[in-house]
Amino acid sequence: MVEISSDVIRGYNDTMILFILLNGPSYGYEISKQIKSITDEKYIIKETTLYSAFTRMEKNGFIESFTADQDGSGNGKKRTYYRITDLGMQFYRAKCEEWDITQEVVAKFIRH
Amino acid sequence: MVEISSDVIRGYNDTMILFILLNGPSYGYEISKQIKSITDEKYIIKETTLYSAFTRMEKNGFIESFTADQDGSGNGKKRTYYRITDLGMQFYRAKCEEWDITQEVVAKFIRH
DNA sequence: CTGCCGTACTACGACAGTCGTACTATGTCT
DNA sequence: AGACATAGTACGACTGTCGTAGTACGGCAG
Numbered sequence A, B: 001m002v003e004i005s006s007d008v009i010r011g012y013n014d015t016m017i018l019f020i021l022l023n024g025p026s027y028g029y030e031i032s033k034q035i036k037s038i039t040d041e042k043y044i045i046k047e048t049t050l051y052s053a054f055t056r057m058e059k060n061g062f063i064e065s066f067t068a069d070q071d072g073s074g075n076g077k078k079r080t081y082y083r084i085t086d087l088g089m090q091f092y093r094a095k096c097e098e099w100d101i102t103q104e105v106v107a108k109f110i111r112h
Numbered sequence C: 001c002t003g004c005c006g007t008a009c010t011a012c013g014a015c016a017g018t019c020g021t022a023c024t025a026t027g028t029c030t
Numbered sequence D: 001a002g003a004c005a006t007a008g009t010a011c012g013a014c015t016g017t018c019g020t021a022g023t024a025c026g027g028c029a030g
Helices: A013-021 A028-038 A047-059 A086-107 B013-021 B028-038 B047-059 B086-107
Strands: A063-069 A078-084 B063-069 B078-084
Touching: A013 A028, A013 A047, A013 A063, A013 A078, A013 A086, A028 A047, A047 A063, A047 A078, A078 A086, A086 B086, B013 B028, B013 B047, B013 B063, B013 B078, B013 B086, B028 B047, B047 B063, B078 B086
Parallel strands: none
Antiparallel strands: A063 A078, B063 B078
């Protein structure tokens, strides 16, 4: 099993998180599980990486946080949810474009 | 013009350098020019990044250095050349495989 | 003959993002 | 009672990249 090094994904963790948030607000644990399942467990984001990404992206205005109950039962258990902002959308789209170029560039140095 | 962020390429600078060295020994300045021309100036490696990559890769046993004249004239002007080692070859091949997976993984989070 | 550009580096410190480790706390399953 | 999943926070270390600066030589223009 080929491991993806963090130095490669670095700079795309934010993009992955924002992608999940395109489908509506979500929270840490759920997002990490989704990334895991989308990639067939090929990439598992570390908790610390994830939560520090939240802090950074909220500071940058790419996401907004709010707290809500775990279920609709109002039983008091809270979770921190995140929602993508317009600025976050813009950033996400820019990253997608950048990815195309990056792919092209790196491919020139790959030989099989 | 879309700029490639260093956080994306990070972890592939070494691979690029090794790719150049597949065609035989080379040295810093020449390698940087080749990367620039191969990528149509889409990616320009910083000098400091390049030379610190040399140090790191030599320590890791991926490359070997030797000094030689600038031209064949033996006029005393020296350059530091680098040659890829067997271990470097192995590393390069592993990185190529890793790239395939990475591409696949990241693509799942890109929407156009 | 002076200054600038291209070549070919080295040194040093700053910074950002990731990661290891550890800790808290609740609920459920066995 | 203890393990496991959930849902995080705190803190310090590490790595690779980058900005800045400085050295040194050769060639060419003005």
